[in-house]
Amino acid sequence: MQxxxxxxxxxxxxxxxxxxxxxxxxxAGYEVVFxxxxxxx
Amino acid sequence: MPDRTKPVRVxxxxxxxxxxxxxxxxxxxxxxxxxxxxxxxxxxxxxxxLRDFRAATAYAPHQVYIGNIGPEQLSDLxxxxxxxxxxGATGEGRFGDLVDQDKFYAQLGCADRFELVxxxxxxxxxxxxxxxxxxxxRLGSPAEIETRCAKGALxxxxxxxxxxxxxQGHDEDANLVAEVLLENLxxxxxxxxxxxxxxxxxxxxxxxxEYVISCSEEAVGDRYNRGGGNLAKAIAEDVGCENASGSxxxxxxxxxxYAMVHGASLIQAGIAKKVAVVAGGSLAKLGMKFESHLKxxxxxxxxxxxxxxxxxxxxxxxxxxxRLDSVAFHPVxxxxxxxxxxxxxxxxxxxxxxxxxxxxxRYAVELHNPEIxxxxxxxxxxxxxxxxxxxxxxMRGQIAKSQMQDFVRARGMLGYAPTQGHxxxxxxxxxxxxxxxxxxxxxxxxxxxxGSLFLGRMTQLSDGCSFLVDRNDV
Numbered sequence: 220m221q222x223x224x225x226x227x228x229x230x231x232x233x234x235x236x237x238x239x240x241x242x243x244x245x246x247a248g249y250e251v252v253f254x255x256x257x258x259x260x
Numbered sequence: 261m262p263d264r265t266k267p268v269r270v271x272x273x274x275x276x277x278x279x280x281x282x283x284x285x286x287x288x289x290x291x292x293x294x295x296x297x298x299x300x301x302x303x304x305x306x307x308x309x310l311r312d313f314r315a316a317t318a319y320a321p322h323q324v325y326i327g328n329i330g331p332e333q334l335s336d337l338x339x340x341x342x343x344x345x346x347x348g349a350t351g352e353g354r355f356g357d358l359v360d361q362d363k364f365y366a367q368l369g370c371a372d373r374f375e376l377v378x379x380x381x382x383x384x385x386x387x388x389x390x391x392x393x394x395x396x397x398r399l400g401s402p403a404e405i406e407t408r409c410a411k412g413a414l415x416x417x418x419x420x421x422x423x424x425x426x427x428q429g430h431d432e433d434a435n436l437v438a439e440v441l442l443e444n445l446x447x448x449x450x451x452x453x454x455x456x457x458x459x460x461x462x463x464x465x466x467x468x469x470e471y472v473i474s475c476s477e478e479a480v481g482d483r484y485n486r487g488g489g490n491l492a493k494a495i496a497e498d499v500g501c502e503n504a505s506g507s508x509x510x511x512x513x514x515x516x517x518y519a520m521v522h523g524a525s526l527i528q529a530g531i532a533k534k535v536a537v538v539a540g541g542s543l544a545k546l547g548m549k550f551e552s553h554l555k556x557x558x559x560x561x562x563x564x565x566x567x568x569x570x571x572x573x574x575x576x577x578x579x580x581x582x583r584l585d586s587v588a589f590h591p592v593x594x595x596x597x598x599x600x601x602x603x604x605x606x607x608x609x610x611x612x613x614x615x616x617x618x619x620x621x622r623y624a625v626e627l628h629n630p631e632i633x634x635x636x637x638x639x640x641x642x643x644x645x646x647x648x649x650x651x652x653x654x655m656r657g658q659i660a661k662s663q664m665q666d667f668v669r670a671r672g673m674l675g676y677a678p679t680q681g682h683x684x685x686x687x688x689x690x691x692x693x694x695x696x697x698x699x700x701x702x703x704x705x706x707x708x709x710x711g712s713l714f715l716g717r718m719t720q721l722s723d724g725c726s727f728l729v730d731r732n733d734v
Contacts (some may be wrong), residue, residue: 233644236596258712259638
């Protein structure tokens with residue numbers, strides 16, 4: 220169902236980093252078109 | 261071979277912290293500068309929400325920062341702290357001070373070795389000259405200041421009055437524009453102020469310092485070495501540390517912790533007898549979250565430049581010390597999740613010393629003031645970090661899940677540092693840690709700092725550094 224769906228990932232330094240979210244979503248069939256980790260402090 | 265069974269300690273002679281209140285430089289913070297260019301109508305709103313020096317001095321987190329209030333007392337004080345100012349607060353603390361903007365401008369003029377800044381003579385003589393410790397800066401008429409600004413110099417203000425002009429250092433080089441040079445010079449003078457303060461407090465002659473390490477957040481350099489560095493030596497010169505050289509240690513917000521390890525290692529190796537670790541304030545981070553502060557109709561709280569200076573020597577009996585045998589770095593392979601960070605920077609180094617997470621009396625993490633960060637949706641950063649440590653202790657069976665809040669309360673603290681990046685990152689607690697160690701209130705504290713390396717777009721990695729501080733009793 221998720222196969223081919225494009226997704227943007229924004230991770231957070233003190234929460235879940237971008238690459239970790241991206242890896243999970245790719246395993247579920249999403250196509251991650253952009254991922255980044257940000258620090259908001 | 262070194263004896264691995266004995267603690268390896270380097271003494272911390274003292275530390276001084278400063279907050280330099282510069283409301284009229286908030287407009288030159290990285291975020292406000294961009295937003296005000298895009299939306300000039302924001303300017304009067306920003307001006308309206310700036311606070312005066314009295315309010316900045318009586319602000320409870322600032323009183324904690326300079327040592328007049330213990331961090332454990334913050335939770336007893338009424339919030340919001342910006343509306344419940346401390347009666348009778350002074351700008352002189354047990355291990356720090358607040359500096360007002362006029363004094364800062366005087367320091368800026370004294371520290372300028374390239375004729376970058378020129379002040380309105382009448383204003384300077386009335387408001388700032390009494391703070392000048394060395395030579396006077398260049399002074400001129402109001403018309404001359406206006407002409408310089410019209411030709412591209414950066415205007416400097418006191419309230420809404422134009423009082424100075426800051427020149428670029430090169431016609432074409434983007435790294436020597438006035439905004440960048442002002443950032444760099446502000447870092448230099450705030451670091452120098454803290455270094456002077458700690459030397460005065462400890463009655464150490466500047467000539468005794470052999471090495472200065474700057475872990476500030478600026479990137480001094482060019483032709484063509486961006487971030488070429490060694491602001492440390494410029495700071496040493498400004499303070500009169502004539503026998504010192506120095507260098508800079510950069511690691512985003514974790515810089516001060518690495519700098520302390522580097523400095524302590526120089527002492528331990530016998531290369532230097534007295535090392536100063538210093539950091540000036542980050543002008544770029546002023547007003548970083550000003551938009552959310554305007555939206556919630558609160559003062560723009562990011563109006564101070566944070567700085568500190570610590571002096572390291574061989575450990576004396578009973579002295580608060582850095583435990584070099586506890587130092588931990590976050591390795592490349594460790595992973596960037598909060599759990600991986602906590603394992604690398606807390607659990608493993610403690611296990612190496614035969615300690616568990618519950619053996620540590622106090623943790624200092626990234627102690628950002630939540631009153632600054634929560635309105636912008638950035639959350640309560642220290643609380644998040646403490647919960648991660650508590651969760652790790654639950655996973656390892658050291659506490660029950662129901663004890664997590666107790667763990668956070670007993671071993672953590674509320675954040676009280678301005679969002680100056682390197683300053684909140686654990687090092688801000690060292691002064692209080694030293695007082696609590698001397699008083700026997702705690703046996704040790706684990707300082708943990710993290711650095712967001714991914715912000716430089718060279719790696720997706722995070723980073724971190726930690727070490728224990730305790731008393732040199734055994």
